[in-house]
Amino acid sequence: MVSRDPARPEGMDAPDRRQLLHWAGVGLAVLVGSRTVGAQDEDEPETEENGQEEENGQEEDEGDEEPATGEAITVDLVDYAYEPGTDSPLEIPPGTLVEFVWITDNHNIVVDDQPDEAGWDGYEPIEDTGFEYEFTFETEGQYDFHCTPHIGLGMVGTIVVDPEATVGDGDGALPEIVPEPAITLLVATIVALVAVMTLVYLFLKYGSDPQG
Template identity: 50%
Template sequence: MKRRDFLRAASVPAAAATASAATGTGAAQETEGGTATGTATGTSTGTGTSTGTGTGTATSGGGGGGPTATVTVGPGGSLVFEPGTSEPLQIAPGTTVEFVWESDNHNIVVDSQPDGANWQGHEPLENTGFTYTHTFETLGTYEYYCAPHQSAGMVGTIEVVENPNAGGGGGGEKELHSFGVPIHAHWVGAATILGILVTVIFTFYVLKYGESAHTGTGRNG
């Protein structure tokens, strides 16, 4: 065999071996890449799990930069929501209410709410230190309770109104219109001025003419 033919025949297996090696390397790299992707996915799933028992936090209903209010759940071990049980909590639309657990084994079950509202409450039982927040957007009355202690009177009420400070309870002077009497200021002023005028005219008449002509003694005939 000639030297040229020998070199040509030898180069064919060498090229095939090189291509095979390259293919194997690419497959290995692809396999390693798949392994890395799988590991990353597994880590993400593992860190995405959390529980709200004890000192955790749960949030619902969006939230944002609006006003805030706080409701204490079981303060001092008592079976009440404060405020909410003895008197309703009045808030404006968009207010975020934070429920703070101060005793154990309580939850929030929604009993009734306005049409269109989407409050789900927080039904898992939680313990001291847990907090739950919800932003109330829909006007109306929200009734809720603690399932284990509902029979003991642990119920609450939230009222979402346009002007939560307008109907403040307690004493103090009340305007007449608060009793349903539509009295306007200009009518009150006009009546006062009229009364003064009548009094002045009557006084002037009495001072000028004295007694009425019909009360005096008549002339002797």
């Protein structure tokens, strides 16, 4: 007499091993395939949008020959440093407006060295908290300067004007390390694996005939 497995619902026949494995493979293929197609579909609008933006950009370049407006960056004068500029050189593209802001008292900007074609005079009068001075750096090269009252404390600065340099985007966004389609495919693979594991579990639990 064959005893019935109490864990198997009454009236449920043992599923065929090959059929169960067949449907497991089909389910995996369908899940991965649908997610991959979805990821590709997400890429297509972005590609088309980028193409439209490039075309619009070319049209704007052809119709607008005015030079681009320079960007701006702030350098704080504190005790006892130019931030940025002292710990490491401040690298900016030509045409950048640098705004020097006195955060603490008793500072100035004395130019030590600059490119021959440049005409930066710095700002030698000593000023206190709240004072501001700005200058647009157009000539490529390195600019070295110091604060007279605090040069002995290491308050020196360097600005490098380089056409390859960029000013921060200012939005605080992190670069995209992993493309979104790759993440979508990874999620789809995990879901498919979970589905297969579930089918394997059901097969092991209900798919073999109990011995009695």
